[in-house]
Amino acid sequence: MKKTTSVAKQNIHGAYSNYDNLQDLINPHIESFDHFIEVGLEKMLILIKPVKIIDPFTKKKLVIYFGDHKLYPPQKERGKSTSLFKTLLPFECRQAKISYSGKLTVDVCFVYDDGCLIKETFNFGSIPIMLKSKICHLRGADSQKLVSCKEEPTEMGGYFIVGGLERLIRFLIMPKRNYAMGVERDSFRARQDGYTDKAVTIRCVREDQSAVTNKLYYLQSGSARLGFWVKGREFLLPVGIVLKALIDTNDHEIYMNLTCCYRDKYQKGKGTLGTQLVGERVKIILDEIQNLSLFTRAQCVQHIGEYFQPVMDGVENETHYFVGEAVLQEYILVHLDRFHDKFNLLIFMLQKLFAFVDHMAAQDNTDALQNHEVLQPGHLITIYLKEKLQEWLMKGRRLVQDELNTNREKFCFTNIIEVKKILDKNPSRSIGTAIESMLKTGRLVTQSGLDLQQRGGMTVHAERLNFLRFISHFRSVHRGAAFAGHRSTSVRKLLPEAWGFLCPVHTPDGEPCGLLNHMASTCRITSYFDSKGNVKSFPDIRKSILNVLIGIGMTPSLPKLVRAGPPEVLFVLLDGCVVGSISSTIVEKGVAHIRKLKLSVNSGIPDDLEVGYVPLSTGGAYPGLYLFTSPSRFVRPVRSLSHAGKNQDIELIGPFEQVYMEIRCADGGEGGRTESNPATHEEIHPTGMLSVVANLTPYSDHNQSPRNMYQCQMAKQTVGFSSQALKFRADQKLYHLQTPQTPIVRTAAYTKYNIDEFPTGTNAIVAVLAYTGYDMEDAMILNKSSVERGMCHTSIYQSETIDLEDQGGSSSNATKTFFRDNADKSLRSTIDADGLPYVGKTIYPDEPYYSTYDTVTRAKYKGLLKGSEPVTVDYVAVDANNPNKPTQKVNIRFRRPRNPVIGDKFSSRHGQKGVCSQLWPDIDMPFSGTSGLRPDLIINPHAFPSRMTIGMLLESIAAKGGSLTGKFVDATPFASSVRKENGESSSESDSLVDELGHLLKSRGFNYHGLEVLYSGVLGTELASLRAYGWIAIPFVQVRNTGPVDPTTKQPMKGRKRGGGIRFGEMERDSLLAHGAAYLLHDRLHTCSDFHVADVCSLCGSILTTSFIQPQKKAERAISKLPSGSIPKKVTCHACKTSKGMETVAMPYVFRYLAAELAAMNVKMSLRLSSGAES
């Protein structure tokens, strides 16, 4: 019998020096910030409109605009007087709790009356710098250098350090840019009278990433309105006016353009989009402008300008025509510069709208990934900074203008220094602070809204609970906070369009389920940089694409021709610009040609070009050839079959084109495809659809799917190696597993992503049997001796920053210093002569660990250790930034052992978690007769049948085999659906079970992994299965009384705030069923928000009662009565008497409800059965 076990590649020397795979996971973040540094900042400054200031008297004109900029790498100032700068490293920021930011300076240009140009450099404060971005000091550093910079050897960057905290901007789903979508929404009807629920929307993005969404609404009359938002208001323009204002055209041309998609001869064949209604509608549109008596382009532009003059900023003194053009330029289809392109796209959108209204084309699903892209950190910062700079300029203009109007005698307008002085009233440094506070809070403070759906929650803390949690933050994609409130579940659905881009497994259960997704491990985001790291030149790329398109037979849309429409020809859109039309007979060949060029290196066609060919259909998606070169798109690699055999056969595809492509699985089969419709592409490996964390679950293809989802959550909670640079960190809390191990059974991703650098658990010998009863209901028994030998020993590192300047309140001269009072003997044992604790000293609760002395008030203070557990001082760092001043700021890091105790949670890698119920003595554990082995832990066999985690059984058997052979076992999922190297797909006979079973048998063990165990107590035989597993620890929570919510006085939820576990409705029901009414009363009332309220039985109010301060204190003290028996003096404010006072026990929320109702002018009165009324 010839059987071989598949064994993961092992690196005996243990030195994984290549962390490129990990770096690739984070790169979309870094590339977007690089874009901000290299391109975005410059483009954005150019696109900020200059402001004009006119002296109302002298009519002198001053134009102010932004010129060159410079963003400095993070530096620290060496004393205030010297101009010496030293590089500031990230670890210093983490410890000193400051921001890792670089100074931004911009030349502001002043031009008087078209005279000479004066440049003044303004300091716009410090902009937080993303780690490992182009101007970060860690850029390009290898592991060795990173370690010398006191970072992790694997440091990947991608986040910011703000106030010592690591924060990142989370990816946010956005509508796909520059692509017109047909949308049906009830809310459209509510715009104005006569609106229908249908519209075509397009999110247009300028070169500097700022966006404007245009909506083309369909009216019941058959006409359409173009809507866009200006300063929080939506403006709706008749589409005819816009069409005419864009180019010099006539009614006939518009008519011909719009009706080109309708011919009588087509009837209702395949691909027909137009109906004869289109002609009628065009007439209505044209009649609308006729009625306004607008005939020429100039009239239309002027009409628009007149309408918008009051709305736009800084155009008070301009002509209507100028304003009108500005509106067209700045608010309508802003991704296109030329009006002619805008006109063509508007025509296209109208045609799509009409086809959509007539049900000739289906609506686009706004929830499908097909129509999505992502908002990247660098781009968000670019647009936010643009708005802030714009605001600064506008405010500066207003200040100067005000000065001119009110204080013109003193103010010399022509003196640039005085103008600058006025501008400085609006401090330019605040811009940096604004960006910093945006990162700190995640909130955008914006007037325009930046065309985003949400203003809060843009950033999250990059927690380092363990490494998997840390990298998951960078791979997560949020659907948007606005959708969290939606009642419908449609946004949360996992749609087939997301295949290969978003992981179907890795999404949390509960509230954010389906909204917070994670990118599949092979998914990338397109960027501004090509594979060599050079900035892409989009005009060049578009030009070469255009040449290729013309080469394959496209008719360009310029020069103007009266065109035919679908189904004869298909429109070709390149990044949302109608570049031409192509005959539907040759389009497929053309698409194949472009795909071929995509793969070749020097064709000028970028490798991440998205070729969205939507074929003709009946009532399907609106056809066309949509090409996208834009950044921020999802892409993933697949193998191109047309290029099979050559080295360059990996093609990057996007979610838009994927829907219309034939991609087969890599199992060697055709997936039910016929000869006439063959697959053109092939998946590289089935695991490519899973996220990094989901990819780490061994044999996940054998598990019930929800268990894999639980596992993704649990893997991110386990205690592990959170950081290798632990010594240089000052995080509030870090967990550190003392004795981690590398799993015997592992997936390919484990090796690929070097998870060994950050292990999260340990191998354990697991017995699956019902032994003592202590393993019921997901409880598990740990071997006491195993724990004593170090299994799952953990340290908790807690850092505390003591800043005496902060404590002083006012920032006046530091008066406090660290100081040990030698007279106080109690301090000597724990505190050194400098007032700080001894490193390595164990400090018990309520012992002092630092002491201070106020030189002014002469007050002495000692900091006592809070909490109930002793800690060890791990590290003390002092801020020696200013050598002249006594130390003001220290970081003290404590270390606390946290070893397994009863109640701790442990889990396998298959969503199976259990609570440790006993630390069972080694001698009482069952033992194997042959080897004498005792298990490290015992789990109950009942954990398996209903949960169906077959992968866990396989893992334990594989690990047993692996530990016998001394080799790691490869447990990559879907291994059976991958073609073997010799081209054969694996047959059923060499199944995994067989492979593992024979391995065990050849080593003298039972085929099924069973082993006979003997009771450790009695020495008699037990029958059981024993296996090896892989476990890890998170922590527990229980409470009886504890912190309460201040408004409702109910217990708080969540472990973070010291809350307990909710006694929910189901639990309540079960107690009701048992008739345990008193217990229920105790749990839900007495232990919750028990409250005794005074009720006035005369008016029935509980809100108008109030205490009268008892004055006879002395008398009370003598009487020595228990406090409860002293009658409280309570009166009712409404009745002005205390006659009808009664006390009633009630939940506190009831009183809260009464108060809330009172705020709405609703009075709630109680009728007491035994009150004064009786």
Next chain:
Amino acid sequence: MEGGVATNQRFPKIKIREIKDDYLKFELRETDASMANALRRVMIAEVPTIAIDLVEIEVNSSVLNDEFISHRLGLIPLTSDRAMGMRFSRDCDACDGDGQCEHCSVEFHLDVRCDQDQTLDVTSADLMSTDPSVLPVDVAAKSNSSAYDASENRGIIIVKLRRGQELRLRAIARKGIGKDHAKWSPAATVTFMYEPEIRINEEMMESLSIDEKRSWIESSPTKVFDIDPNTQQVVVTDPEAYTYDEEVIKKAEAMGKPGLVEIEAKEDSFIFTVESTGAIKASKLVVNAIEVLKQKLDAVRLSDDTVEADDQFGELGVHMRGG
């Protein structure tokens, strides 16, 4: 009961099969599971040894924290031949429970500093004992086999130091038992198996073809049976290799021959395997375990409040009161 001479009174016998310093295999006969298991449990958890229990760290600039190093030191086995005669620190009169006198403790010192560019391994060999009889177990030194290269094996590694790092500490080793902490357990593993009694139904076996016989033999993962090359008969080669997995019985049933073989565990015969950590010799471990068991029985006492029972217990009562 016929005959009247049959009695269940038995006196256990031990037959040693294999003996090495750290390994012992013996048969325990004429007793039952309770006795065998008691011996096993005592060997694992109640035979005293010496292990480091208190660590005073003076300097530790290594990468591992103090607790971690202390824990590792505790787990190093120390030669504990003295342990049986030593006092538990808690019972020690000489030091009033301080636990640092020569009667109940052994002091160790460790002082290592790395002054070279290569990483320096701090091992159990660097632990300096104040008592020459209590030393870290050094398997390499004891073993004569060439498998251990003395120059490579410097004992159990504690921590690795790089240039400039230093570890200086004082450690107190004390007597203890495995029940209190696993570090005091002298046994790496102690196990026993019931001796199997295998009866092949020869008649039925003969009805099988040679291939059937072979496949039946192969159904057992361990080599219990074999075919005699001369007679072509199935013979039991190694009954003790049988793991009670019943694979052969299941196989026989699957072949339509139930009752082909009968295997029973002998209720009164056990085969023990003892492996020692090196703290004491495996043979000593067994002897000490029996001694501990004896002491336990010896220490059975009447509790103080059973005064009226004196008469009934008579002489025994005096013993039980510690007479």
